[in-house]
Amino acid sequence: xxxxxxxxxxxxxxxxxxxxxxxxxxxxxxxxxxxxxxxxxxxxxxxxxxxxxxxxxxxxxxxxxxxxxxxxxxxxxxxxxxxxxxxxxxxxxxxxxxxxxx
Amino acid sequence: xxxxxxxxxxxxxxxxxxxxxxxxxxxxxxxxxxxxxxxxxxxxxxxxxxxxxxxxxxxxxxxxxxxxxxxxxxxxxxxxxxxxxxxxxxxxxxxxxxxxxxxxxxxxxxxxxxxxxxxxxxxxxxxxxxxxxxxxxxxxxxxxxxxxxxxxxxxxxxxxxxxxx
Amino acid sequence: xxxxxxxxxxxxxxxxxxxxxxxxxxxxxxxxxxxxxxxxxxxxxxxxxxxxxxxxxxxxxxxxxxxxxxxxxxxxxxxxxxxxxxxxxxxxxxxxxxxxxxxxxxxxxxxxxxxxxxxxxxxxxxxxxxxxxxxxxxxxxxxxxxxxxxxxxxxxxxxxxxxxxxxxxxxxxxxxxxxxxxxxxxxxxxxxxxxxxxxxxxxxxxxxxxxxxxxxxxxxxxxxxxxxxxxxxxxxxxxxxxxxxxxxxxxxxxxxxxxxxxxxxxxxxxxxxxxxxxxxxxxxxxxxxxxxxxxxxxxxxxxxxxxxxxxxxxxxxxxxxxxxxxxxxxxxxxxxxxxxxxxxxxxxxxxxxxxxxxxxxxxxxxxxxxxxxxxxxxxxxxxxxxxxxxxxxxxxxxxxxxxxxxxxxxxxxxxxxxxxxxxxxxxxxxxxxxxxxxxxxxxxxxxxxxxxxxxxxxxxxxxxxxxxxxxxxxxxxxxxxxxxxxxxx
Numbered sequence: 001x002x003x004x005x006x007x008x009x010x011x012x013x014x015x016x017x018x019x020x021x022x023x024x025x026x027x028x029x030x031x032x033x034x035x036x037x038x039x040x041x042x043x044x045x046x047x048x049x050x051x052x053x054x055x056x057x058x059x060x061x062x063x064x065x066x067x068x069x070x071x072x073x074x075x076x077x078x079x080x081x082x083x084x085x086x087x088x089x090x091x092x093x094x095x096x097x098x099x100x101x102x
Numbered sequence: 103x104x105x106x107x108x109x110x111x112x113x114x115x116x117x118x119x120x121x122x123x124x125x126x127x128x129x130x131x132x133x134x135x136x137x138x139x140x141x142x143x144x145x146x147x148x149x150x151x152x153x154x155x156x157x158x159x160x161x162x163x164x165x166x167x168x169x170x171x172x173x174x175x176x177x178x179x180x181x182x183x184x185x186x187x188x189x190x191x192x193x194x195x196x197x198x199x200x201x202x203x204x205x206x207x208x209x210x211x212x213x214x215x216x217x218x219x220x221x222x223x224x225x226x227x228x229x230x231x232x233x234x235x236x237x238x239x240x241x242x243x244x245x246x247x248x249x250x251x252x253x254x255x256x257x258x259x260x261x262x263x264x265x266x267x
Numbered sequence: 268x269x270x271x272x273x274x275x276x277x278x279x280x281x282x283x284x285x286x287x288x289x290x291x292x293x294x295x296x297x298x299x300x301x302x303x304x305x306x307x308x309x310x311x312x313x314x315x316x317x318x319x320x321x322x323x324x325x326x327x328x329x330x331x332x333x334x335x336x337x338x339x340x341x342x343x344x345x346x347x348x349x350x351x352x353x354x355x356x357x358x359x360x361x362x363x364x365x366x367x368x369x370x371x372x373x374x375x376x377x378x379x380x381x382x383x384x385x386x387x388x389x390x391x392x393x394x395x396x397x398x399x400x401x402x403x404x405x406x407x408x409x410x411x412x413x414x415x416x417x418x419x420x421x422x423x424x425x426x427x428x429x430x431x432x433x434x435x436x437x438x439x440x441x442x443x444x445x446x447x448x449x450x451x452x453x454x455x456x457x458x459x460x461x462x463x464x465x466x467x468x469x470x471x472x473x474x475x476x477x478x479x480x481x482x483x484x485x486x487x488x489x490x491x492x493x494x495x496x497x498x499x500x501x502x503x504x505x506x507x508x509x510x511x512x513x514x515x516x517x518x519x520x521x522x523x524x525x526x527x528x529x530x531x532x533x534x535x536x537x538x539x540x541x542x543x544x545x546x547x548x549x550x551x552x553x554x555x556x557x558x559x560x561x562x563x564x565x566x567x568x569x570x571x572x573x574x575x576x577x578x579x580x581x582x583x584x585x586x587x588x589x590x591x592x593x594x595x596x597x598x599x600x601x602x603x604x605x606x607x608x609x610x611x612x613x614x615x616x617x618x619x620x621x622x623x624x625x626x627x628x629x630x631x632x633x634x635x636x637x638x639x640x641x642x643x644x645x646x647x648x649x650x651x652x653x654x655x656x657x658x659x660x661x662x663x664x665x666x667x668x669x670x671x672x673x674x675x676x677x678x679x680x681x682x683x684x685x686x687x688x689x690x691x692x693x694x695x696x697x698x699x700x701x702x703x704x705x706x707x708x709x710x711x712x713x714x715x716x717x718x719x720x721x722x723x724x725x726x727x728x729x730x731x732x733x734x735x736x737x738x739x740x741x742x743x744x745x746x747x748x749x750x751x752x753x754x755x756x
Contacts, residue, residue, distance in 0.1 A: 002218070031127060037165065046457070
């Protein structure tokens with residue numbers, strides 16, 4: 001088995017794990033959004049490698065550009081919601097919201 | 103070539119660890135930008151120039167600006183120091199887990215006798231990005247237009263002042 | 268004649284886009300008056316177009332009708348195009364129907380934000396229509412993101428703390444789900460060099476793949492992603508919060524159609540591609556998820572103290588039935604799942620419309636504030652009885668037939684035990700429905716200022732949906748016979 005393939009798989013899995021770990025451990029809204037971005041980077045890495053190894057680079061580039069556009073808009077919406085929450089109650093801690101438990 | 107790529111991948115993983123571990127959110131956002139930069143270098147190295155340019159300008163540039171703005175708009179409160187210290191303590195196990203995961207995967211992938219060879223599509227290799235993107239991804243382009251439209255409305259809904267009850 | 272009629276299918280994408288442009292051109296005061304009318308128009312045209320599309324498909328005797336050329340560069344034969352088939356036509360009809368109910372409810376509930384609401388609803392319609400129409404796994408991701416973004420913004424429409432919290436939780440979970448779906452797609456792309464449904468189906472059924480572990484991993488991520496999106500039980504955390512936090516017309520949309528389109532419909536497509544008989548483990552995994560959702564969702568619904576929250580847990584349970592039907596992998600289960608999809612859209616939007624009416628009058632949906640509303644709000648009380656009995660699967664309402672089909676299909680494939688668990692969960696359904704009726708509409712009247720049921724869009728929509736539920740229940744045997752003569756069953 002190709003050592004480059006191994007390296008890409010391991011790197012993608014490790015970045016994915018780092019992102020998920022941050023997601024589970026953090027309660028700060030902005031940090032959660034950053035964690036989502038880290039997870040998306042791992043996914044982008046998989047797609048880059050996929051396009052490279054099956055020779056379909058044109059298609060993988062089309063995918064990645066679309067993903068980047070979607071990612072940016074999600075980041076803007078998420079930070080927008082976080083800022084609106086901060087304006088409402090002066091804090092970004094998700095645990096302190098909990099108005100919906102029941 | 104292969105050595106450079108593996109070096110870049112190691113940098114990428116280290117960048118993601120740094121992004122998780124930093125106490126300050128601005129530094130986390132900046133290391134996210136760093137991850138994007140390294141990723142776009144990898145894209146350049148693998149010959150995916152359009153994607154690399156987008157990754158560099160949009161993800162490393164625009165998204166970082168958005169995050170830094172968000173962090174500075176939400177000024178931390180008095181207890182911030184303690185909160186960030188507590189967070190750092192919570193994620194301090196990450197490097198250990200990462201090393202275990204990396205070694206474990208390496209053992210599984212090398213011992214497991216996997217053959218991840220894929221068929222290279224020779225016909226697809228010669229197609230240009232312009233041709234593929236504009237001709238075969240029309241549905242995605244329409245989707246992109248709608249997403250950008252939604253982003254514009256998002257700014258109106260979430261940031262417009264004055265009409266809040 | 269028919270060939271020119273076929274261009275009508277462009278309306279699914281074109282009409283909402285045109286509506287957005289037209290609504291934002293004139294000045295704001297004028298546009299706000301047009302919002303509800305435009306929205307209803309778009310939704311009703313969509314329902315009509317879906318019906319026409321089905322008729323055209325029958326007339327041409329084709330399984331699907333594709334349309335792709337938005338601009339004519341040169342024709343590429345491997346394009347990611349849109350296509351209408353019977354399943355997507357049913358879904359498009361449901362989208363139009365629930366959208367119309369939501370707009371009808373918005374007339375009296377969303378006042379000052381009506382322009383923003385209509386814009387985002389149009390984007391949401393575009394996103395869900397896209398999910399129903401696309402023929403490429405990557406395009407599914409794109410349109411999932413669109414409907415997701417539109418849902419977050421609709422939930423956070425008023426920027427109130429509850430809505431923002433629900434929206435943020437939904438956003439994070441949905442982003443994880445999207446990442447999983449994309450990861451699965453990326454692995455499939457690595458293996459096959461394309462993500463078009465046709466190519467994937469061909470290669471998987473022929474067994475032409477080098478690396479089974481990659482395909483398994485991809486399938487795992489895809490199923491997990493769609494399970495989060497449809498709110499199956501271990502991944503359901505965001506759903507009740509998002510539902511409760513959302514403005515009333517938006518929760519009609521979310522529960523009635525968004526979860527089903529972004530999770531369940533995509534799973535149905537996945538079944539088409541993967542032909543899950545070859546992947547039995549996945550079938551069993553999906554069945555376990557479904558059973559967990561059905562039982563725990565129903566039990567959790569019994570314990571809730573809020574009208575909308577009860578309904579949200581009920582959605583988890585009912586969507587579990589749809590997934591259970593799909594997981595059988597047989598035609599009978601598939602048909603049952605599609606019919607339950609339609610039925611769930613009708614009865615759940617009736618119930619949420621009634622919740623909207625109650626909230627509009629009393630500004631609360633907590634059981635402590637409700638009770639004894641039957642005299643003041645007879646229409647809401649009567650229609651929610653019908654919808655509730657349909658949810659619980661009692662004959663002769665529509666829900667009975669679809670649940671019956673699903674349970675028969677489960678009995679045939681998974682054995683009597685699973686089928687009886689699914690059947691017993693219906694008792695819990697009846698229990699929480701009776702609790703809703705008792706706490707909201709029957710029971711002693713609370714001390715409060717007198718309320719009156721307005722004769723507005725909500726009442727009309729509830730009555731129309733109840734007529735559909737009853738009519739469909741009575742006509743159902745006829746439909747079954749028709750399907751049988753066509754050779755589907």
